[in-house]
Amino acid sequence: MIIFPAIDLQDGHCVRLVQGQAEAKTVYSDSPRQIAASFEKQGARYLHVVDLDGAFTGSPQNAAAIEAIAESINIPFQVGGGLRSVEDVKRVLQRGAARAIVGTRAVKSPGFVKELLDCFGTQRIVLGIDAREGMVAVEGWVETSNLSALEFGHSMKSLGVSTCVFTDINRDGLLTGPNLESTRQIAKETGLNTIASGGVSTVQNIRDLKAIESCGVVGAIIGKALYDGKIDLLQALKAAEE
DSSP: OEEEEEEEEETTEEEEEETTEEEEEEEEESOHHHHHHHHHHTTOSOEEEEEHHHHHHSSOOOHHHHHHHHHHOSSOEEEESSOOSHHHHHHHHHTTOSEEEEOHHHHHOHHHHHHHHHHHOTTSEEEEEEEETTEEEETTTTEEEEEEHHHHHHHHHHHTOOEEEEEEGGGTTTTSOOOHHHHHHHHHHHOOEEEEESOOOSHHHHHHHHTTGGGTEEEEEEOHHHHTTSSOHHHHHHHHHO
16 A cells, blocks of 8 residues: 655645635645655655645646656656646646546546546546545535535546545544545445545554555555654555555
């Protein structure tokens, strides 16, 4: 299981929100490249980067910060937030991202995902399933659709998507632990390789996710807990490899 330290970008800074609310923001660093390099130095094998400005506005806004991250590390990273066109995805991959995460446009236009898979392949496109009470949220989590997370996952799997990031919005940034049952359900019932996101805050949380790895849970994203010192990255990495 892979541990993905998270870097959320806003105005070029490294920040964390609570449940995706822009007004509930904490700025942790004005140098995302230093944060990225630090995570790599501690042993991280993959990073998770989100352009929050892009998620809220609908178009990528932190190109310079993403390029700086790419220049500062030798490990792969995935990027999501505001990727609404083939050109958006192409540019973020050209800037150094190994994978692009799409969510909002995928909900509104499934054909867009098929086009991305045809252009870039299944290994470079990741589905973002952001759920609130089991329903998919879009537009930077501001709107909730009428599509269930499971239904969304099934439909995208049928198009050829192989990997998803599943986020329980109600737990994001609250350090209350991941939604194990929903994560297990998404992985097992859709057949998608699932990266858990939202609430991971202890080494035990990692062990709990590791226990459902056989269902298709392949990774865990850790954000606020790392920045607040609630969890040690080295211990998290060790637990994921046990």
